[in-house]
Amino acid sequence: MSGTIEVNPAPPAPVVQQAVTSVRRRRPSRRTAARRSFRRHWQLYLLIVLPLAYFVIFKYIPISNAVIAFKDYSPVKGPWGSEWVGFKNFELFFANPVFWTLLKNTFGLALYTVLASFPIPIILALALNEIRQGVFKKTVQLVTYAPYFISTVVVVSMTLLVLSPRLGFVNDAIGLFGVPAIDFLGDPDYFRHIYVWSDVWQTTGYSAVIYLAALAGIDPALHESARIDGASRLQRIWNVDLPGIMPTAVIILVLGVGNIMSIGFEKVFLLQNPLNLAQSEIIATYVYKTGLLNADFSMATAIGLFNSVVNLFLLVAVNFAAKRITGNGLWS
């Protein structure tokens, strides 16, 4: 490993290129090459059977099962035997007034999360990068990284306890300024802030690590020459560090925006209560309730499918835009 590390969470680019070159190289005898490979390395093909079966059974069969979005699913007839109903489930969903609430809540929450949790780790990493190696720096890193390992259930219950009107220290603290106790969890307007800022609390240290690695990869000579030219620390951050971590930042932003619709079910579901449902019902939780609690399998699948398709579309679109603007993207 050298300093030229680039963070690229999904590296399909080299894969695609290799595919092209290997096709070109092997085209004359592709079939014989395959046969020879099977004969010589049959053990490898044997090895991969089980994991491949896993992907087929638990990833690809569900995709084919999603056909029930266009059917009136009956457990007796199975996914393929059920009656076709075309786009009826989708039409019902779009006509349902809850559709707009779900869309608004999902987008609002996800956008707010991306906006808050994108810049803060960058600021933390830049700050950590400025100070000298030592106990203080190590402590800050270790402590801010720790919450990432705490489970969602525990983070949510910590949030509830800390914010609780009767017991939590947050209300004690604002009580010192004469502000009456606030029921943060009973008021739907606070839901988004609670969700986003507890998320920032949990993930900032972890996300900063990626940027720290990118910062470590910046050529020290750049800093040297900038300093000789009389650049202040702030100017060096702006003109050396930020451009240096730009490719990493773009990829993380693309992933963040691209995953807007797949915002975590786990935490929202745990933070939900009847009082904040107006703001906290998102597509993922609605799918769970429709599908598993009300057993309306076809409708739940249709909503889930709608979500997946929008998500894929967003990812491709954002990646395209990012490549146009900055020249960096997930795939070429």
Add this chain to the structure above:
Amino acid sequence: MSLTSQASRRNRANSSERTTIEETRTDKIFLIGVRVMLWIALIAVALPLIYIVASSFSSASAVSAGRVLLWPVEPSLRAYQEALGDPAIVRGYVNSIIYAVGGTLISVSLTIAIAYPLSRSTFFGRNVIMTGLIFTMLFSGGLIPTYLVVQDLHMLDTRWAMVIPSAIGVWQVIIARTFFRSTIPDELYEAATLDGASDLRFLWSVVLPLSKPVIAVIALMYVIFQWNSYFDALVYLKDPALYPLQIVLRNVLILNKSGADASDLAGKLEQQQLAAVLKYALIVVSTLPVLVIYPFVARHFTKGVMVGAVKG
């Protein structure tokens, strides 16, 4: 050579050079500002953690009176006794250990079994398979279609539902494959073949011993994932005897369902006060295993993420 030590060396080089040029006054002020900011970040993250731990060791009345902030008040281990004496919680703990150990064994074996062949240039069709795997990261059938598969396999309400449906992470496959590709040279394989080793023999006797670091990293990722996840249990399990710790925690901490029988009317107020402390103790007990190993593995964890991220 570890990433962090390399990064630190570079930083040290930076700072020793910095002494040759005097810091300007604006830079000094700027550095003070940076330190203040880092202190704020440190306190903001650490305060809730300290508060939880301090409360868990305090007496029930001190906690409900709001007298605890950074240090235990009227130290007491009562909450821990209650927590560890509750059969539901103990059962959850045991179940979670079973799922974490069993699930991780299955996950790591399957991950290696797919990542190793995909790392070999002689493996036919590896690019097609890789594309197929990455596609599953971008698009999924959704909750219900997957549920139907698990149902058809008669896995609902069995321990298998906790370890099989989410056995392989594509991300972990990428990490392992990148490691194999960058650390196992083709020459090594050729030498082993000349000595008569088969593919499996080579994997077992050469590749795996050389890959201990990456195996440790993906194993840790799976352990922590298993320990912390509750979604699969929520969807696939109905039998309380199979619940992992996180579901038990959710019932006690968030839904306020008491684990124990709270039928003792005489001690109801005390019971109520104790319930709050019990929550703090539970949080500590459930998170402790992860946070105790965390400082030792954090470095490797980061390194693993970086290995998977190196381009090429």
